[in-house]
Amino acid sequence: xxxxxxxxxxxxxxxxxxxxxxxxxxxxxxxxxxxxxxxxxxxxxxxxxxxxxxxxxxxxxxxxxxxxxxxxxxxxxxxxxxxxxxxxxxxxxxxxxxxxxxxxxxxxxxxxxxxxxxxxxxxxxxxxxxxxxxxxxxxxxxxxxxxxxxxxxxxxxxxxxxxxxxxxxxxxxxxxxxxxxxxxxxxxxxxxxxxxxxxxxxxxxxxxxxxxxxxxxxxxxxxxxxxxxxxxxxxxxxxxxxxxxxxxxxxxxxxxxxxxxxxxxxxxxxxxxxxxxxxxxxxxxxxxxxxxxxxxxxxxxxxxxxxxxxxxx
Amino acid sequence: xxxxxxxxxxxxxxxxxxxxxxxxxxxxxxxxxxxxxxxxxxxxxxxxxxxxxxxxxxxxxxxxxxxxxxxxxxxxxxxxxxxxxxxxxxxxxxxxxxxxxxxxxxxxxxxxxxxxxxxxxxxxxxxxxxxxxxxxxxxxxxxxxxxxxxxxxxxxxxxxxxxxxxxxxxxxxxxxxxxxxxxxxxxxxxxxxxxxxxxxxxxxxxxxxxxxxxxxxxxxxxxxxxxxxxxxxxxxxxxxxxxxxxxxxxxxxxxxxxxxxxxxxxxxxxxxxxxxxxxxxxxxxxxxxxxxxxxxxxxxxxxxxxxxxxxxx
Numbered sequence: 001x002x003x004x005x006x007x008x009x010x011x012x013x014x015x016x017x018x019x020x021x022x023x024x025x026x027x028x029x030x031x032x033x034x035x036x037x038x039x040x041x042x043x044x045x046x047x048x049x050x051x052x053x054x055x056x057x058x059x060x061x062x063x064x065x066x067x068x069x070x071x072x073x074x075x076x077x078x079x080x081x082x083x084x085x086x087x088x089x090x091x092x093x094x095x096x097x098x099x100x101x102x103x104x105x106x107x108x109x110x111x112x113x114x115x116x117x118x119x120x121x122x123x124x125x126x127x128x129x130x131x132x133x134x135x136x137x138x139x140x141x142x143x144x145x146x147x148x149x150x151x152x153x154x155x156x157x158x159x160x161x162x163x164x165x166x167x168x169x170x171x172x173x174x175x176x177x178x179x180x181x182x183x184x185x186x187x188x189x190x191x192x193x194x195x196x197x198x199x200x201x202x203x204x205x206x207x208x209x210x211x212x213x214x215x216x217x218x219x220x221x222x223x224x225x226x227x228x229x230x231x232x233x234x235x236x237x238x239x240x241x242x243x244x245x246x247x248x249x250x251x252x253x254x255x256x257x258x259x260x261x262x263x264x265x266x267x268x269x270x271x272x273x274x275x276x277x278x279x280x281x282x283x284x285x286x287x288x289x290x291x292x293x294x295x296x297x298x299x300x301x302x303x304x305x306x307x308x309x310x311x312x313x
Numbered sequence: 314x315x316x317x318x319x320x321x322x323x324x325x326x327x328x329x330x331x332x333x334x335x336x337x338x339x340x341x342x343x344x345x346x347x348x349x350x351x352x353x354x355x356x357x358x359x360x361x362x363x364x365x366x367x368x369x370x371x372x373x374x375x376x377x378x379x380x381x382x383x384x385x386x387x388x389x390x391x392x393x394x395x396x397x398x399x400x401x402x403x404x405x406x407x408x409x410x411x412x413x414x415x416x417x418x419x420x421x422x423x424x425x426x427x428x429x430x431x432x433x434x435x436x437x438x439x440x441x442x443x444x445x446x447x448x449x450x451x452x453x454x455x456x457x458x459x460x461x462x463x464x465x466x467x468x469x470x471x472x473x474x475x476x477x478x479x480x481x482x483x484x485x486x487x488x489x490x491x492x493x494x495x496x497x498x499x500x501x502x503x504x505x506x507x508x509x510x511x512x513x514x515x516x517x518x519x520x521x522x523x524x525x526x527x528x529x530x531x532x533x534x535x536x537x538x539x540x541x542x543x544x545x546x547x548x549x550x551x552x553x554x555x556x557x558x559x560x561x562x563x564x565x566x567x568x569x570x571x572x573x574x575x576x577x578x579x580x581x582x583x584x585x586x587x588x589x590x591x592x593x594x595x596x597x598x599x600x601x602x603x604x605x606x607x608x609x610x611x612x613x614x615x616x617x618x619x620x621x622x623x624x625x626x
Contacts, residue, residue, distance in 0.1 A: 159472030160486075161500035167490045173473075174483040183483070187474035192582055193559040196524055202554075203519025211509055241515075246506040269505055 002118035003136055006102055009116060010137070013078035015045040020083040022051045022092040025236075026155025026190065029058045029067070030148040031083050031126040036063060037148070038130070038139045047077065051092035055233045060189050061151060062144035083126045086111050086284065104129055109275060109286050124169040127152030131172060143180025150181035155190060158240075163288060198234035201225070205238050205253070214249040214270070214313050216242035217306065219298060222256045235265075243267040250274060250309050254302050257293070262301035266290045272312045280308065315431035316449055319415055322429060323450070326391035328358040333396040335364045335405040338549070339468025339503065342371040342380070344396050344439040346461040349376060351443070351452045360390065364405035368546045373502050374464060375457035396439045399424045399597065417442055422588060422599050437482040440465035444485060456493025463494035468503060471553075476601060511547035514538070518551050518566070527562040527583070527626050529555035530619065532611060535569045548578075556580040563587060563622050567615050570606075575614035579603045585625045593621065 010016065018035050020028035032048055039046045048067040058064060073080075073095035080101045082088070086109055088096050103114035106126050110119035123129050127149040134141050141149070153173060157165045160173070177183055204224040210217050220235060228234075235255055242251035249270030255263045264281070266274035266289070273287040281304075283292020294301040323329065331348050333341035345361055352359045361380040371377060386393075386408030393414045395401070399422055401409050416427035419439050423432035436442050440462040447454050454462075466486060470478045473486070490496055517537040523530050533548060541547075548568055555564035562583030568576045577594070579587035579602070586600040594617075596605020607614040 154473075158500075159474060160467075160496060161472060161504055163497050165496045165500075167487060170483055170487040170490055170496070174480060174487055177480045177483055183473060183478045184476050187471075187478075188582065191474055192557045194557050196522075196558050199519055199522055199554055199558060203516050203522065206512055206516025207520060209509075209512055209516065241512055244505045244507050245509050245512060269501065 017077040017080040027152040030152030033148040125156035146176040146179035146181040150176040197229040200228040201230040239265040260296040330390040330393040340465040343461040343465030438469035459489040459492035459494040463489040510543040513541040514543035552578040573609040
């Protein structure tokens with residue numbers, strides 16, 4: 001039903017804004033770009049906006065240069081597609097009118113905050129939903145679109161490894177390759193083109209790895225950031241090295257921010273729901289991946305979060 | 314033709330030995346186990362032998378406990394299936410008779426050293442060839458077999474990222490899931506169940522990461538091994554962090570062995586053929602992944618290999 005409502009709304013719209021969450025990931029970028037190309041085929045005026053820059057590893061994607069960085073909606077639009085957001089705030093865009101927003105999300109934590117809400121937690125990525133939308137709209141999925149969608153699917157499933165990966169995921173991946181996506185080229189750009197500082201930072205973080213029972217944690221200080229020359233986006237994925245340890249059921253990366261606050265990335269591979277913990281500190285996310293920000297210093301933040309996590313396990 | 318010859322030879326055989334290379338990887342283990350289950354369905358007496366132990370992350374695979382560790386063939390057999398080997402020596406097994414060996418390999422460096430040789434460099438993994446053999450033999454691919462084959466495919470393609478991954482790879486992955494392989498369960502066992510020392514060792518290796526132009530290298534000393542408590546198999550994959558850096562076209566991990574020699578793992582993502590370099594030092598492999606052993610000390614080995622690689626780039 002939501003899909004039909006979305007298609008009807010798109011039919012009626014002339015100008016469509018497309019956005020996603022702050023600190024965009026591969027699914028945000030890839031799905032936005034594919035949406036944009038779909039709507040261009042449908043003859044719409046489109047605008048692609050994000051509050052943060054496109055991470056380096058996604059800038060080679062077709063049309064990535066069309067994504068504007070802005071926190072303000074300065075031009076009118078008939079409709080806004082907001083991907084992978086559980087609220088308008090998550091986009092960090094000001095000036096969005098909920099009455100004109102279409103919310104497309106695949107997270108179990110998705111909420112119906114918009115005029116039209118399509119939330120499908122069985123989808124491996126929003127890319128899977130965008131692909132279905134293309135089929136419904138009778139839009140031809142070009143090789144460029146397939147490349148964007150495959151990149152989204154690959155990165156959001158952790159190379160087809162995370163929970164939620166299933167037969168439909170692999171079948172879609174195969175279909176996208178048939179349509180022109182090149183899996184090894186995409187993997188090379190996304191996984192084998194890391195900036196050197198990212199690897200140096202990973203080494204520094206791993207030298208601070210601690211494990212206590214089923215809990216593992218890593219820290220990244222401002223000093224680590226400076227010495228490695230790493231950017232904020234280079235911290236992405238570091239916490240996965242802690243959760244990837246045998247016997248560990250919950251993991252956290254504690255990252256000192258320039259203003260002295262501490263950003264936490266939480267992961268779970270057991271029954272622990274780390275979204276609960278993040279929410280208790282004003283953050284959010286999913287049962288197995290969530291985040292929040294605590295006041296510094298690092299040691300105090302570590303003590304608070306580790307106590308909460310120990311209680312959970 | 315080779316496939317028909319293999320099936321005819323299997324039909325005529327009563328007892329079949331199955332083996333693969335020393336330091337076995339996921340494709341070696343997964344394909345051996347699936348072969349074993351295929352031959353049991355065909356009513357054969359089978360024996361699974363490897364010269365090295367099954368790495369920890371593959372011990373949960375169905376029937377993995379049936380793989381014997383031995384360097385001697387102490388019992389007679391009618392036929393031996395040797396997977397992923399470019400020679401009998403690669404298996405480090407003594408007592409194998411080439412006249413009874415069937416060589417199944419997907420490497421471009423594969424060589425026809427056996428009585429029957431089936432070398433298909435278009436296959437993403439030997440698992441893909443074993444699957445075809447099952448279909449040809451009319452054997453039902455059980456959920457256990459699909460699990461072993463999926464594990465082999467997943468690990469040998471670096472989660473569907475390495476060169477050689479294509480439509481056929483993803484289609485096969487989907488088929489194996491339809492037959493009962495569970496992608497997230499397999500990924501959890503293989504990628505998210507690392508021993509803690511492996512992560513500590515990775516941190517130590519990354520702290521020794523060096524980049525010079527298009528060349529990157531990492532070192533692991535005996536001191537690193539002792540301090541981290543890591544096992545030899547924990548070094549697997551470390552070199553990939555060096556080749557995954559933007560602009561790097563060739564990478565090497567130099568690992569000090571207990572006897573003072575230095576084991577090298579070479580990777581290329583450009584045009585450089587690192588098999589040539591490995592072969593010049595008495596080793597072998599493929600254009601993009603090879604290995605060899607040099608005399609110590611570490612510094613001297615590093616100087617030799619870096620000079621060779623610089624000349625290549």
